[in-house]
Every structure is written in C-alpha cells, then in structure tokens.
Amino acid sequence: MPADPIALFLEVRARAEKTEPWEAQACVLATADARGRPSARCVLVKEVDAEGFWFYTNQESRKARELEENPWGALCFHWTTERVQFRIEGRVDRAPGSRSDAYFASRPRISQLGAWASAQSRPVGSRDELLLRVEEVEARYEGRAVPRPPHWGGYRVLPFSIEYWVEGEHRLHDRVLYEALDGGGWGITRLCP
Numbered sequence: 001m002p003a004d005p006i007a008l009f010l011e012v013r014a015r016a017e018k019t020e021p022w023e024a025q026a027c028v029l030a031t032a033d034a035r036g037r038p039s040a041r042c043v044l045v046k047e048v049d050a051e052g053f054w055f056y057t058n059q060e061s062r063k064a065r066e067l068e069e070n071p072w073g074a075l076c077f078h079w080t081t082e083r084v085q086f087r088i089e090g091r092v093d094r095a096p097g098s099r100s101d102a103y104f105a106s107r108p109r110i111s112q113l114g115a116w117a118s119a120q121s122r123p124v125g126s127r128d129e130l131l132l133r134v135e136e137v138e139a140r141y142e143g144r145a146v147p148r149p150p151h152w153g154g155y156r157v158l159p160f161s162i163e164y165w166v167e168g169e170h171r172l173h174d175r176v177l178y179e180a181l182d183g184g185g186w187g188i189t190r191l192c193p
C-alpha cells in the first residue's frame, strides 16, 4: 500500500472526477451534539492537502453548532464508478478567515448572495420569502463586490484515521486503515471486510 493516504485519496478522486456523473467532491459529513446524538449531511470537500479536508458552509448552521459543542467529525466518500469508499475521521477546526475569503471570492455571485440570504438550518416561512431576501441582498450589493458574510466560512477535518475500502469479488473487499502516528507518518493495518 502507498505510505501516504492523502496522496492515495487524491489519485482515486482524480479518477472519479472523470467518471462520476454527479459530483466527485461530494461526501457525507457526520457530526454529533454534546450529548453524542449524531447527524449527517452531504457537503462538498473543495480542497484536500496535508493540512486536511476543507469544506465551506454557514457557521451558524446545525452542523456548525454541533461542531462548536463537539469538534470531531467524520467524512464518508463513495464513488460508485470506482467501487471505492474513503472514511475520514478527525478533529474539525474553523478555517482561517483568509482562506474562507479566498474561497468565497471564487464562488459565483449568485452563490455569494445566497450565503447572505440563507440563514441555513433555520426556519423560513416560504420559498418566496427566501427569494425576497435574495432580491434584497442583490439590491444592497448592486454594482459592487459581495463581501464574505461573517457567518460563512470553511472548516478543516484534520484526520487521525483514513480508511480505504475497495470492492472485491464475493464480498471479500479490501480495507486498509491508516492511523496518524504521533511522530508523523501513518500506521497501516489491513482489516477484515
């Protein structure tokens, strides 16, 4: 097995980007509240590097509230065309403001306006009410750049473990668990399927 699971992840994802009909950046993010009650939803992991797996969201959303209470999370990627699953578990920290600014600036303007208009995870009376909020924000920023809302930004999952799963014949799948070592590098253990 390769020594570096991040490089392995990037290699598999690059293949999946060519073959997936849907979004190769998508995965399931699981969080849990202070009492340990779990919740899961899809997010797009926009960047992966030695510092971790980065996603962007509303920092007052349900996931954000749970991460405030309990800063541990898990990501699960599944690319059907590759027959591969990656499970990533680790500590979740907020991204530095400069990183969130840079990603926000790269988004389409309508997504930037949506970030202001949507109080993610909170009730809204109707779709019309939401669209009205988008119109209000559009008018507010007409003719100028949309700044990043203070409640919107990135998070980074810093993995302590990464499991690589590949479908095998007769359900004898391959599972390889990478665990971060204190001094750097990764311990590698094969698991039964």
Ligand SMILES: Cc1cc2nc3c(=O)[nH]c(=O)nc-3n(C[C@H](O)[C@H](O)[C@H](O)COP(=O)(O)O)c2cc1C
Pocket: 023, 026, 039, 040, 041, 042, 043, 044, 045, 055, 056, 057, 058, 061, 062, 063, 064, 120, 121
């Ligand atoms: C494929 C897919 C990708 C998504 N990507 C994101 C994302 O990157 N960021 C985000 O805030 N929500 C994303 N969503 C919406 C979330 O799944 C979720 O509805 C939203 O973040 C609110 O979750 P929460 O109430 O648990 O905080 C995505 C949904 C799907 C289906």
